[in-house]
Amino acid sequence: MNEHTNLPGLIEKNLPKELVALMQRVATLAARRNQTLYLVGGVVRDLLLGLPNLDLDFVVEGDAIGLAKELAQSTGGKLTTHTRFNTAKLRLDKWSLDLVTARSETYARPGALPTVKPGSLKDDLLRRDFTINAMSIRLTPERYGELVDLYGGHADLRHKLIRILHEKSFSDDATRIWRAIRYEQRLDFQIEPETLRLLKRDIPMLDTISGDRIRHELELELKEEYPEKMLHRAWILKALGKIHSSLKGDTWLQDKFLQARATASSGQELAGLYFALLTYRLTEQEVEEIIAFLRPTRQTAIILRDSSQLQTVVKELAQKGLQPAHIYSILHGYHHTALLTNYIAFSSATARNAINIKLYLEKLRFVKTALTGDDLQAMGIPPGPQMQELLVLLHNARLNGEVRSRQEEEALVREWLKE
Numbered sequence: 481m482n483e484h485t486n487l488p489g490l491i492e493k494n495l496p497k498e499l500v501a502l503m504q505r506v507a508t509l510a511a512r513r514n515q516t517l518y519l520v521g522g523v524v525r526d527l528l529l530g531l532p533n534l535d536l537d538f539v540v541e542g543d544a545i546g547l548a549k550e551l552a553q554s555t556g557g558k559l560t561t562h563t564r565f566n567t568a569k570l571r572l573d574k575w576s577l578d579l580v581t582a583r584s585e586t587y588a589r590p591g592a593l594p595t596v597k598p599g600s601l602k603d604d605l606l607r608r609d610f611t612i613n614a615m616s617i618r619l620t621p622e623r624y625g626e627l628v629d630l631y632g633g634h635a636d637l638r639h640k641l642i643r644i645l646h647e648k649s650f651s652d653d654a655t656r657i658w659r660a661i662r663y664e665q666r667l668d669f670q671i672e673p674e675t676l677r678l679l680k681r682d683i684p685m686l687d688t689i690s691g692d693r694i695r696h697e698l699e700l701e702l703k704e705e706y707p708e709k710m711l712h713r714a715w716i717l718k719a720l721g722k723i724h725s726s727l728k729g730d731t732w733l734q735d736k737f738l739q740a741r742a743t744a745s746s747g748q749e750l751a752g753l754y755f756a757l758l759t760y761r762l763t764e765q766e767v768e769e770i771i772a773f774l775r776p777t778r779q780t781a782i783i784l785r786d787s788s789q790l791q792t793v794v795k796e797l798a799q800k801g802l803q804p805a806h807i808y809s810i811l812h813g814y815h816h817t818a819l820l821t822n823y824i825a826f827s828s829a830t831a832r833n834a835i836n837i838k839l840y841l842e843k844l845r846f847v848k849t850a851l852t853g854d855d856l857q858a859m860g861i862p863p864g865p866q867m868q869e870l871l872v873l874l875h876n877a878r879l880n881g882e883v884r885s886r887q888e889e890e891a892l893v894r895e896w897l898k899e
């Protein structure tokens with residue numbers, strides 16, 4: 481189904497002026513080189529939906545790298561090119577532009593990276609994942625703002641449907657299973673019935689995708705506004721189980737993700753919390769399996785391991801009448817995000833364990849002694865294990881509120897020295 485709609489108004493309304501001017505400059509430059517330029521993919525979808533998206537992807541019928549190089553001469557910025565795919569990325573202060581040469585793709589085997597060769601816009605749209613992502617807007621001055629919708633993407637947008645373009649789409653690239661779920665839940669759309677049937681059929685094809693690519697998809701899910709919705713759907717559709725059979729996207733997780741959002745102090749911390757909550761109910765052995773498969777960053781691996789190990793450790797925190805120094809000794813050294821994960825994972829914030837983790841996070845971890853090793857040396861204590869021991873004792877006394885000032889610390893040290 482072909483659909484031609486004029487979109488200049490939407491572009492003007494939804495994109496910043498400067499960016500529109502830049503886009504038009506690229507289009508004019510392309511025209512001078514006898515190339516046709518199109519805006520394509522997610523930004524077209526979001527323009528039609530009236531959603532913000534400044535992630536501009538361009539398709540050029542012609543040499544994208546040559547065009548990007550010429551553009552960079554006048555705009556400056558950092559240019560990265562990939563000759564194998566004939567793509568270029570130009571990073572400017574405020575925006576970055578992706579330019580690709582229109583191409584057709586074939587997959588040598590399921591899950592392999594595609595083999596590409598130059599093609600037409602039509603080929604380029606056909607290689608894409610879903611109809612709603614396979615529309616483009618012509619930017620070349622002649623017929624500027626024309627919608628090119630060869631696969632019924634605009635109609636699917638109106639009917640809120642996620643639909644693949646051909647029967648082998650998921651088996652060619654099973655990461656599209658995760659992508660379908662992401663768009664469905666983000667946009668509050670539905671996976672179209674035939675697409676859903678093929679998605680279910682091709683769940684086993686997720687085994688053809690490397691752990692690194694799956695991790696990338698998972699990280700994208702965890703950056704969404706409500707990742708628990710996607711994880712729930714992925715669990716029901718058995719895609720989550722392909723990461724590890726013990727993972728669950730159930731109501732427990734939904735509840736904890738909600739708390740994580742209320743607790744996290746940054747986007748990075750939230751991403752760590754989500755990941756750790758997702759793996760929280762796995763055994764330590766299973767967490768190791770996930771780390772081996774997904775190969776997350778060192779930092780994330782520490783958070784996952786610490787969160788898991790802490791489950792056993794924090795049981796000790798349920799004891800009555802624990803001294804602050806004891807709480808400190810139990811929790812000291814674990815990653816902050818792992819401690820938060822355990823705090824959130826307790827069913828009730830009034831459980832003694834949770835109260836004690838909170839005490840540690842809010843107060844105890846900041847407690848320092850006024851006296852340093854140098855001060856102790858000045859008081860006649862030689863450096864060495866004994867001094868170390870004294871510093872720990874002093875820190876404990878400070879944690880427990882037995883000393884509250886430098887003077888009181890000095891007095892305590894003198895008392896110990898007398899003994």
Ligand code: CTP
Nearest residue numbers: 521522523535607608609610613614653655656
């Ligand atoms: N694409 C695809 N198959 C994939 C990945 C990407 O067909 N496995 C295509 C889609 O047409 C997509 C475009 O490449 O629109 C750009 O990919 P990406 O930036 O991941 O998608 P966006 O649609 O921009 O997604 P988002 O809104 O999540 O950033």
